[in-house]
Amino acid sequence: MGTRLAMVEAAAGLLDREGPAGVTLRAVAKAVGVSHNAPLKHFRDKEALLAAVAAAELRKLAEARLAVSPTLAPLTRVKRMLMVKMRWALLRPQRFKLTYGAWSRPDEDLSHAAHEAREIFVQAVANAQSAGELPKGDPERVASLMRAITHGAVDLALSGHLDRKGKGRADPQDLIEDLFVLLAARKG
Amino acid sequence: MGTRLAMVEAAAGLLDREGPAGVTLRAVAKAVGVSHNAPLKHFRDKEALLAAVAAAELRKLAEARLAVSPTLAPLTRVKRMLMVKMRWALLRPQRFKLTYGAWSRPDEDLSHAAHEAREIFVQAVANAQSAGELPKGDPERVASLMRAITHGAVDLALSGHLDRKGKGRADPQDLIEDLFVLLAARKG
């Protein structure tokens, strides 16, 4: 399978099961069945391995967005693409936190994957604007607004700052829909 | 000054200057001038110290929000309170990331401080609604929408996912203002 890929997958699995503290180079090596320092032959340091995990997640995200049927109504496609990210983040919170976490230096692959995933979404937003289903204006900026809501709602929910219980019910999906209601009132 | 408080401040300082990796119990102890394991006499473990740092940040945030002049127009107060958080997050990114990061167990003080800060904001939103300056509806939910935008915009900006340069210019403040434009179109 390629030792390098096996290490990336082992790291992702450890992250899911044991959290960030559980992802050690030594545990990854053990899971793959090599000596404790073998990972450093494939990655310059621990962060490079984590960046590879994050980049792989973003590539899968981009792929899933491309798989959203192009025959759907343009605005529905935009919503579906947001849902793709929202569901991924709620299903794999540790991977989401890692991917959007703090990197001490830029990583080529990671930046590229992030750019790809973002462009796919911006294009979908531009299409919905052309179809008159979203307010006009810089598609990058409209897309940023949607991304911010989604990202913020998910992150607040994951850190327990959203308080789903009680009448203030507001899970990430509710908030995203609230934004679309506001945008619909302005469309054209 | 109280050794415990000194430890919390030392930890916050280390976090600002050297990032999460720089915050070790041993470095905190050294900064305070005690033996390497003295912090564990004040905090049950490292996470408890970090939670104390986060709780202190949220208490300061709540205080700053309370300090927003009550003579301002209700909607202006709401905006100012969001700006308080936004500016804090952009000025002290490491503290922001820590505060809303992953905690392996609930912390009494931290939860309480978060609740206080949130309530102050929700109350301001409710006031703006009563004054007809925001759309009607559950104030908790309207507040959540605003908090999600703010949180998401800041977090994306801090992780370099917002792309300020180019025409897609959208810093956190821009996005917050975009939301208010949408809300204004619906007010009453």
Place this chain on the structure above:
DNA sequence: ACCTGAACACCGTTCAAGT
């Protein structure tokens, strides 16, 4: 090209002990 084993400096945490 890819891996191993020993070694180093560092870490969180525990424990017995001191004032």
Place this chain on the structure above:
DNA sequence: ACCTGAACACCGTTCAAGT
């Protein structure tokens, strides 16, 4: 009540060496 010093298991990373 608060702190110390030794000790333990663990970690990332380096290095010399092996195939």
